[in-house]
Amino acid sequence: MYDRNVDKKTLTFQVSGMLWQRSLVMRDLETQSLWSHLLGTAMQGKMKGSALEILPASMTTWGEWKQRHPQTTLLALPRTAKRFTESVWKNPAAFIYGITPHAGTEPIAVAMPLLQKQKLIQAKDKGEFYLFTFSDKGKRAQAFSRVLDDKKSSPPLVFQLSQEKGSMRDTLTQSTWDIVTGECTKGQLEGKQLKLLPGTVSFKRAWETFFPDGTMVK
Structure with missing residues (x-):
């Protein structure tokens, strides 16, 4: 977007x-x-x-989005448009989730099958600290910066999946975070928000064509 x-x-x-x-x-x-x-x-x-x-944007099902944002209205949707459902991921190997260049950073992407399997993937590239997340509900991928408040002097957070569905914990304070919004919901850092990065779902072949020198997380 x-x-x-x-x-x-x-x-x-x-x-x-x-x-x-x-x-x-x-x-x-x-x-x-x-x-x-x-x-x-x-x-x-x-x-x-x-x-x-x-601009940061999300690709998810209407049901998942509506549940989180019940007051949302649609700008425009052609009556002939096909519904976006989880079935789009029948062949996840064809897709990646990538962060496009912004504010001087370089493109970096992760293969969708790997992200779907691990749910959380952390990476460092050219001085930037990234967190890729995936939620089964809505088949929603997101990308965040692991440095709070954009303070370069702050240590990057490291995350683990939580036993609580749809959440994760940082290893520094054991605070609980929403895996989709990047908001800390419980613990020492409650109220803090990870910076959402402008990521996109793309065909792997197209991404490699447009960003041949980009990093692919493995």
Whole structure:
């Protein structure tokens, strides 16, 4: 998901009908520039070289989201659209969950089968400390920073799955955290929140094409 405000302009996007590297190409109506949906950058036209700001987003079932956020309304959903259900993961080996470049960091991803199996995966890459989580309910993947409040002087937290379903504990204080929201719900750090990172579900082949030098967690 992206912020569509660029250089003080609010852009309106549509599907261009073209593919690049077998992936969707977007077009903005204001300048007719062409954009890569995975990179979020303009590849051709007046906006060439411009980049959209990446925003954190979640891919989950409507039921799981509605339970957590009962006041949510839908912006738009075509009547012909197929429902997103857990069946999309019948072939998880085709997918990864990746963190796209932001604020100077490099792309890093984890294979979906590994994330589904372990539920928690922690990684360090180029000075950044990452936590990937997976919830069976809604088949929801998330990514967080393990450094609280973005304080580089703070030690990165290390997490373990908790016996309480849908939660985890940090080994430093044994506080309990929600595996989906990254919020500490009980313990010394109650009320603290892990920073949610702008991750995305992608076909593994597409990710490797667009980010050939990115890190793949194993």
